Amino acid sequence: MSSPADSANLMEAVVSLAKRRGFIYPSSEIYGGLNGFFDYGPLGSELKKNIRDCWWNDLVRRRDDVVGLESSIIMHPKVWEASGHVAGFTDPLVDCKVSKQRYRADQLFWAAVVVDGKTVGHVSALESEKTGEELQAAAETFKRKKAITGTLAPVTPKDFTEATEAEIPLIPSPATGEPGSLTPPRAFNMMFETNVGALKDASSVAYLRPETAQGMFVDFKNVVDTTRVKLPFGIAQIGKSFRNEITPRNYIFRSREFEQMEMEYFIHEDADWAKCHEEWIVWCETWLKSIGLPASHLSRYAHPKEKLAFYSKGTVDIMFKYPFGVQELWGIAARGNYDLGQHATASGKPQELFDEATKKKFVPHVIEPAVGVDRILLAVLCAGYAEEDVKDEKGNVEKRTVLRFSPRIAPVKVAVLPLLKNKEQLTGRAQALYKKLQRRYAVQYDDGGAIGKRYRRQDEAGTPWCVTIDFDTIEKPGDTFTLRERDTMAQRRITEAELFALLDAQVY
RNA sequence: GCGGCUAUAGUUUAAUGGUAAAACCUCUGAUUUCCAAUCAGGUGUCGUCGGUUCGAUUCCGACUAGCCGCUCCA
Numbered sequence: 260m261s262s263p264a265d266s267a268n269l270m271e272a273v274v275s276l277a278k279r280r281g282f283i284y285p286s287s288e289i290y291g292g293l294n295g296f297f298d299y300g301p302l303g304s305e306l307k308k309n310i311r312d313c314w315w316n317d318l319v320r321r322r323d324d325v326v327g328l329e330s331s332i333i334m335h336p337k338v339w340e341a342s343g344h345v346a347g348f349t350d351p352l353v354d355c356k357v358s359k360q361r362y363r364a365d366q367l368f369w370a371a372v373v374v375d376g377k378t379v380g381h382v383s384a385l386e387s388e389k390t391g392e393e394l395q396a397a398a399e400t401f402k403r404k405k406a407i408t409g410t411l412a413p414v415t416p417k418d419f420t421e422a423t424e425a426e427i428p429l430i431p432s433p434a435t436g437e438p439g440s441l442t443p444p445r446a447f448n449m450m451f452e453t454n455v456g457a458l459k460d461a462s463s464v465a466y467l468r469p470e471t472a473q474g475m476f477v478d479f480k481n482v483v484d485t486t487r488v489k490l491p492f493g494i495a496q497i498g499k500s501f502r503n504e505i506t507p508r509n510y511i512f513r514s515r516e517f518e519q520m521e522m523e524y525f526i527h528e529d530a531d532w533a534k535c536h537e538e539w540i541v542w543c544e545t546w547l548k549s550i551g552l553p554a555s556h557l558s559r560y561a562h563p564k565e566k567l568a569f570y571s572k573g574t575v576d577i578m579f580k581y582p583f584g585v586q587e588l589w590g591i592a593a594r595g596n597y598d599l600g601q602h603a604t605a606s607g608k609p610q611e612l613f614d615e616a617t618k619k620k621f622v623p624h625v626i627e628p629a630v631g632v633d634r635i636l637l638a639v640l641c642a643g644y645a646e647e648d649v650k651d652e653k654g655n656v657e658k659r660t661v662l663r664f665s666p667r668i669a670p671v672k673v674a675v676l677p678l679l680k681n682k683e684q685l686t687g688r689a690q691a692l693y694k695k696l697q698r699r700y701a702v703q704y705d706d707g708g709a710i711g712k713r714y715r716r717q718d719e720a721g722t723p724w725c726v727t728i729d730f731d732t733i734e735k736p737g738d739t740f741t742l743r744e745r746d747t748m749a750q751r752r753i754t755e756a757e758l759f760a761l762l763d764a765q766v767y
Numbered sequence: 768g769c770g771g772c773u774a775u776a777g778u779u780u781a782a783u784g785g786u787a788a789a790a791c792c793u794c795u796g797a798u799u800u801c802c803a804a805u806c807a808g809g810u811g812u813c814g815u816c817g818g819u820u821c822g823a824u825u826c827c828g829a830c831u832a833g834c835c836g837c838u839c840c841a
Binding site for chain 2: 270271274275276278279280281285288290291292293294354362363442449470471500502504505506508512513517518519520521586587588589590629630631632633634649657658659660676678679681682685707708709710711712713714715716718727729730741743748750
């Protein structure tokens with residue numbers, strides 16, 4: 260087997276195949292495209308739906324402790340104030356116009372150099388464990404170089420967001436050491452704004468949700484009051500989310516409109532959250548393997564304690580080895596009771612449960628596995644893509660392109676192929692089988708061109724099996740078809756009952 | 768958003784200051800056609816806008832989109 264020479268080629272090959280076979284198109288392509296948005300074509304929309312269905316079936320339908328939810332995309336603006344997204348979902352950035360370096364304003368520190376009570380200059384340093392000491396040392400160096408006499412006051416470190424308009428031009432760039440090249444911090448909220456109702460004013464502002472999670476928190480009491488759930492239990496949701504990313508990148512990996520599959524798993528405040536956290540990480544890893552992602556491409560990344568939000572007890576990301584690097588696929592966060600607490604405070608409605616044992620009310624804690632459907636889809640495309648060298652009858656080496664999707668998520672489960680399209684006996688039998696399969700599975704009927712070409716066409720679509728209705732089917736007893744397997748290209752004869760049994764076992 | 772590179776059929780590529788080509792794909796027809804069989808035929812292209820020019824797909828500019836880096840994240 261051969262594969263594209265390097266990662267860049269693999270990515271190009273996947274993008275090209277995805278377009279050519281109708282998995283993924285750039286959005287609004289006839290108008291020049293729109294950065295950060297994509298459309299899913301006939302095969303892509305089937306693949307995506309299968310990923311969603313597998314997750315929903317395994318998590319919501321096949322577990323006793325998880326229920327589903329579908330909340331609205333536009334919610335009350337106060338939801339996003341309480342969640343912290345209005346204030347905190349921003350990245351204030353500062354550019355150095357000379358060095359072209361970019362800094363996070365809250366990670367770029369500076370201080371005035373004060374000698375004998377007079378400000379004589381400014382120094383800067385990037386955030387580190389000893390930012391204060393570095394600034395102090397820089398201030399002393401500054402004083403010495405400028406040959407200023409007097410008493411240097413201890414520096415007061417501030418981050419760049421605290422700099423006034425007058426101070427910004429005086430602060431030196433960490434890259435050049437010279438002032439004047441830094442831009443004012445530009446903060447932009449990553450939430451898309453819109454207006455609800457006829458009037459467009461401050462009171463009509465609403466947001467397209469940047470995550471689906473808040474729906475589960477806001478409807479927490481509704482679910483508790485209207486269903487028979489008992490702790491521990493989860494509320495799961497699949498839906499579109501929107502983020503006005505600065506730089507959408509890496510194909511569908513980071514887009515501005517994307518689809519999330521999230522669950523909030525609520526546990527007692529005294530429950531062993533670490534154990535529960537670990538169990539859900541394992542569940543997620545197992546699930547990814549069940550839809551065909553190889554274990555060799557999966558890894559874990561535990562966020563360091565000091566980088567966690569103050570309310571977070573721990574976050575572990577399941578990483579996937581994409582062609583452009585090992586990147587986050589699934590984040591499993593232990594969020595304590597922060598979100599329910601925030602909504603209780605903001606809404607004035609307690610978000611508590613009653614503990615019969617202790618006779619006390621408490622706010623449940625939560626474990627949150629959050630994954631992007633588009634990221635999973637990209638992962639299965641990249642992991643499943645293969646180019647093989649196969650020899651034809653004459654011994655010539657030819658390239659076979661194949662997408663090795665798990666039968667669970669393959670957009671087409673079976674292709675029904677009459678060996679010839681001008682023989683009524685063959686096409687009639689093929690149509691009958693096709694119609695019967697169609698009632699339960701996504702199937703394709705293909706009578707175009709040569710049989711070999713049709714097999715290869717299905718390989719590129721990732722179809723696990725082809726059944727060919729041939730002359731043995733109609734001339735020999737047994738009513739058997741040729742079953743051709745995608746991965747091995749092996750052929751064997753199979754009856755209709757055996758075919759349905761195979762599908763029942765493999766497609767779930 | 769900033770910097771670098773790029774843009775020709777659905778895909779991958781070629782040529783050209785004088786009006787665009789090939790392969791694959793797709794479609795139609797013929798054929799007892801099982802690993803991109805064979806034969807015959809068909810559709811389809813210079814990202815957008817502007818400038819220079821007698822004439823621009825080619826040169827220049829802007830915009831849009833893509834790739835890489837800064838940054839960010841499901």
